[in-house]
Amino acid sequence: MILSPAELQWVTERMKIYDIKYQESYFEILDHVLTAIETKRDKGDARDISVVFQDVVDTDFGGYSGIEALAVKQENIFNKYVGGAFKTIFRGYLNWGVLAFTIVASGLAYTLPNNKVIHSVFFIAIFLLAFSPLMYAFVLISRKVTSVKGKKSLLKGRLISQTYLPGMLLNGIIYLPVLFQGGDDTNGFKMMQHWPLPALMVILIFFAVLNLSSITLCNQVLKKRG
Known part of the structure; x- marks a missing residue:
């Protein structure tokens, strides 16, 4: 039995008392609650x-704490899905x-001129490969995901976090040697300028793979979301 507009509005407003941070979890749990009420x-x-709403919440979902526990469970399931999908890709x-x-x-990198210009080209290419997935995800999500007032987007937050991974790794590659050898932050860039070109080529290809994986993940997750 379909609920009346007034009843739908009441349930929707009532669900806001629960601490459900993410809009995806909120709408999914709301849908489950409405379905259970309609079944009754x-x-x-x-x-x-x-009365029916409270009966459903207490009986089918375990009350206030049960609703919030379900929200956390759904968040964990989604995070696990995104992480697993990225690893597979x-x-x-x-x-x-x-x-x-x-x-x-x-091997071909050995034939390139070992000068600052070539090192700069490699660094710029690696930098773009590391941070472009983050920009890609931000633009894509902004176009396809509508935010709800008072709620965060789990999809947006998780994909942004995942696509920032290449950038985090690049920061680690640049700055970790500085921690062991001492010096200021600029030393990381100076040290990278002296890395062998074959090593830079390996890093470049590694970040190209991370780049493709991150972009493929965004497209896959948003396509599944519909």
Whole structure:
């Protein structure tokens, strides 16, 4: 039995008392609650919507704490899905073809002029590969995900976090040697300018794979979301 507009509005407003941070979890749990209420009405339960709502929450969802625990569970499931999907995509790109290409490209890097210009070109390319997935995700999500007032987007937050991973790794590659050897932050860039070109080629290809994996993940997750 379909609820009346007034009843739908009441349930929607009532659900806001629960501490559900993310809009995706909020709408999914709201849908479950509405379905359970409609099922009771189909069975002849004509009590006031407030009574039926509380009965459903207590019986089917374990009360206030049960609703919030379900929200956390859904968040964990989504985070696990995104993390697992990224690992699968990343492993798919790490094949023998990529390994062979990396070996050949690293060998060819020996033939390049070992000067500051070439090092700068490598660094700029690595930087773009590391941070462009974050920008790609931000633009794509901004176009396709509508935010709800008072709620965060789990999808947006998780994808932004995941696509920032290459940038975090690049920061680690640049600055970790500084922590062991001492010096200010600029030393990380200075040290990178003296890295062998074959090593920079390997790093470049690695970040190219991370880049492709991150962008593929964004497209896959948003396509599944519909």
